[in-house]
Amino acid sequence: MSPPAGPIMGAMQDATGAVVSFENVTKRYPGSDSPAVDNLSLTVPAGEICVLVGPSGCGKTTSMKMVNRLIEPTSGRITIDGEDVMSLPAVELRRRIGYVIQQIGLFPHLTIGDNVAVVPKLLRWKDQRIRERVEELLEIVGLDPAAYAKRYPTELSGGERQRVGVARALAADPPVMLMDEPFGAVDPIRRDRLQNEFLRLQEKVRKTIVFVTHDVDEAIKMADRIAILQKGGILAQFDTPAAILANPASEFVERFVGADRGLKRLSLGRVGDLEMIEAITVRAGEDRTAIRARLDRVDELDYALLVDDQDRPLGWIDQQDLRGSGPINPEAASPGAPTVERETTLRDALSGMLGSSVQLGVVVDERERVLGLVSVDAIGERLRAPVRAADGGLHPVGEAAS
Amino acid sequence: MEFFGEVAAWFADPANWNGPDGIPARIGEHLVLSIVPLAAAVAVALPVGAWIGHTGRFSNLVINIANVGRAIPSLAILALAAMLLQRTIVDIGLRDSASEIVTMIALFFLAIPPILTNAYVGINEVDDQIVEAGRGMGMRDLEILRRVEIPVGLPVILVGVRTAAVQVVATATLGAVVATGGLGRYIIDGIAQRRFDEVFAGALIVAALSIATELGFSFIERRATSPGLRGRDTAPRELAQAGRPGGI
Ligand SMILES: Nc1ncnc2c1ncn2[C@@H]1O[C@H](COP(=O)(O)OP(=O)(O)OP(=O)(O)O)[C@@H](O)[C@H]1O
Numbered sequence: 001m002s003p004p005a006g007p008i009m010g011a012m013q014d015a016t017g018a019v020v021s022f023e024n025v026t027k028r029y030p031g032s033d034s035p036a037v038d039n040l041s042l043t044v045p046a047g048e049i050c051v052l053v054g055p056s057g058c059g060k061t062t063s064m065k066m067v068n069r070l071i072e073p074t075s076g077r078i079t080i081d082g083e084d085v086m087s088l089p090a091v092e093l094r095r096r097i098g099y100v101i102q103q104i105g106l107f108p109h110l111t112i113g114d115n116v117a118v119v120p121k122l123l124r125w126k127d128q129r130i131r132e133r134v135e136e137l138l139e140i141v142g143l144d145p146a147a148y149a150k151r152y153p154t155e156l157s158g159g160e161r162q163r164v165g166v167a168r169a170l171a172a173d174p175p176v177m178l179m180d181e182p183f184g185a186v187d188p189i190r191r192d193r194l195q196n197e198f199l200r201l202q203e204k205v206r207k208t209i210v211f212v213t214h215d216v217d218e219a220i221k222m223a224d225r226i227a228i229l230q231k232g233g234i235l236a237q238f239d240t241p242a243a244i245l246a247n248p249a250s251e252f253v254e255r256f257v258g259a260d261r262g263l264k265r266l267s268l269g270r271v272g273d274l275e276m277i278e279a280i281t282v283r284a285g286e287d288r289t290a291i292r293a294r295l296d297r298v299d300e301l302d303y304a305l306l307v308d309d310q311d312r313p314l315g316w317i318d319q320q321d322l323r324g325s326g327p328i329n330p331e332a333a334s335p336g337a338p339t340v341e342r343e344t345t346l347r348d349a350l351s352g353m354l355g356s357s358v359q360l361g362v363v364v365d366e367r368e369r370v371l372g373l374v375s376v377d378a379i380g381e382r383l384r385a386p387v388r389a390a391d392g393g394l395h396p397v398g399e400a401a402s
Numbered sequence: 403m404e405f406f407g408e409v410a411a412w413f414a415d416p417a418n419w420n421g422p423d424g425i426p427a428r429i430g431e432h433l434v435l436s437i438v439p440l441a442a443a444v445a446v447a448l449p450v451g452a453w454i455g456h457t458g459r460f461s462n463l464v465i466n467i468a469n470v471g472r473a474i475p476s477l478a479i480l481a482l483a484a485m486l487l488q489r490t491i492v493d494i495g496l497r498d499s500a501s502e503i504v505t506m507i508a509l510f511f512l513a514i515p516p517i518l519t520n521a522y523v524g525i526n527e528v529d530d531q532i533v534e535a536g537r538g539m540g541m542r543d544l545e546i547l548r549r550v551e552i553p554v555g556l557p558v559i560l561v562g563v564r565t566a567a568v569q570v571v572a573t574a575t576l577g578a579v580v581a582t583g584g585l586g587r588y589i590i591d592g593i594a595q596r597r598f599d600e601v602f603a604g605a606l607i608v609a610a611l612s613i614a615t616e617l618g619f620s621f622i623e624r625r626a627t628s629p630g631l632r633g634r635d636t637a638p639r640e641l642a643q644a645g646r647p648g649g650i
């Protein structure tokens with residue numbers, strides 16, 4: 001197959017994002033008086049995540065689907081790296097744009113491996129290359145190919161299916177990805193994990209992503225830039241999360257973002273920005289006297305953290321449990337240490353920590369191994385110490401992170 | 403009890419297993435009489451039903467054909483075909499197999515509704531989200547049909563074919579009324595000559611053949627269905643399931 005020249009293909013070859021630009025795009029559905037998307041103009045820089053957010057029916061999905069022409073604009077144009085999306089045949093265009101839909105939409109009759117292989121097959125890659133790519137992608141999204149490639153979608157959990165959806169969208173290494181509420185169908189805790197995982201993945205792949213959600217918190221967490229749409233498909237504000245929280249452009253934005261804007265600013269900071277405290281990790285059967293000695297060396301810490309043989313946290317051991325001598329009793333550990341990841345927002349971390357008896361967050365890596373601890377105090381400190389941002393203005397917490 | 407003895411004796415008689423009116427020959431005729439119209443109906447109704455299911459256009463047509471097909475008794479279809487076509491067939495010089503052709507045409511029309519309906523329903527019921535995922539990934543219409551809609555709808559589609567097959571096999575018996583071969587001969591001739599052991603034996607063989615058809619198609623359905631689709635609702639759809647019983 002001889003690929004057509006042009007920026008869309010060009011961007012594909014170096015496998016990073018492309019600039020996506022909406023120019024005065026309007027969509028009016030037949031038989032409807034008011035437009036679903038009204039004169040939308042915005043530019044998503046290459047490699048950034050642009051989140052479209054707004055109340056139900058405000059035209060988020062419509063805007064997104066016009067990028068891969070599942071819906072065609074009534075007027076205006078959309079370009080990818082300057083090239084009009086209308087200049088390519090629709091199927092060619094779509095094979096070069098990753099697409100993850102609301103309900104993930106895995107093909108139930110195909111194995112996980114075959115689902116991921118769909119676009120490479122449409123592009124007629126060689127079998128060998130497809131096999132290698134499928135394995136690579138499953139590993140990238142954290143699913144062991146040996147265990148998962150031959151299974152069917154019904155045999156996976158919601159979170160696992162979501163990862164397969166992402167792997168499938170990444171298969172042909174498209175410069176642009178469209179994601180419509182990709183984390184909508186999973187519970188809040190798993191959602192946080194998947195978001196973190198996705199942000200780590202994006203660090204590596206640097207795609208240009210148009211991401212639709214109706215959840216402001218998700219928008220603040222995921223976005224480099226947020227486009228807030230209001231009813232009638234009108235763009236209410238397009239800016240970085242920090243700027244939107246600091247200066248909402250209208251009463252609508254202010255109301256949509258919510259009264260707790262100050263608190264939401266905490267979402268701009270990440271656990272990874274905080275100073276971590278070293279955790280005193282202990283395993284079942286360790287000697288109490290030795291643990292006490294280790295704990296005494298750290299002033300701010302009254303608790304040791306019991307971990308399993310994979311370094312995954314099991315629960316807190318307090319001074320009471322350490323009285324006397326001999327091996328510690330693992331039963332004594334009080335469970336419920338809130339675990340956070342480096343990508344977790346300070347807001348989510350804080351709310352987890354406030355809800356537990358020991359006000360420390362256990363920072364874990366993607367394999368759930370303990371990296372260290374963060375304290376409520378450290379978050380408080382960030383709140384009190386505004387940082388000087390690149391634009392010279394004083395911004396509260398979190399600006400440094402974005 | 404005596405009667406069953408006679409039926410058993412009929413089956414035991416080597417004369418009934420040989421020659422042009424022996425059981426193997428009659429089963430052979432019966433199968434030809436069934437397979438030809440079934441294959442023709444599959445060739446016509448599957449693509450049409452699938453395409454209507456894919457596009458959603460003309461779906462009223464499917465529903466109407468199914469309803470009309472359900473309302474007309476098999477015997478009426480056969481009589482109608484005989485009345486309308488026998489002359490023409492004879493005129494074009496096919497006198498020797500005229501009754502076979504008439505029967506096959508009737509069976510063809512009999513097989514259309516369940517195949518058409520289930521092909522339409524099977525494709526139409528495929529989750530819109532999945533279809534849109536395929537479209538969004540750059541599948542063309544035919545690729546969506548071939549790679550997504552047909553395999554996902556296959557269990558339902560095959561139930562339609564099975565329903566049609568069983569109906570055709572059972573109803574091919576009626577061909578004997580217009581003088582075809584096949585297992586119906588035992589029944590029609592048996593009645594005419596008051597040989598009820600033969601009538602009953604013929605009915606038994608037809609029943610056995612119908613059951614074998616049912617089992618054979620069920621086996622194919624299981625083999626052809628992706629393991630990822632197991633446990634879904636593949637129960638025959640209302641429209642196709644309510645096919646008429648194989649008799650009159
Ligand atoms: N195919 C269609 N035909 C006619 N009107 C449509 C169609 N699709 C969407 N609309 C209308 O266009 C408007 C925008 O719809 P859209 O799906 O883009 O909203 P959304 O922001 O994605 O909403 P949600 O958060 O509920 O998914 C709505 O008023 C909707 O009713």
Ligand SMILES: [Mg+2]
Nearest residue numbers: 060061062180
């Ligand atoms: Mg939507």
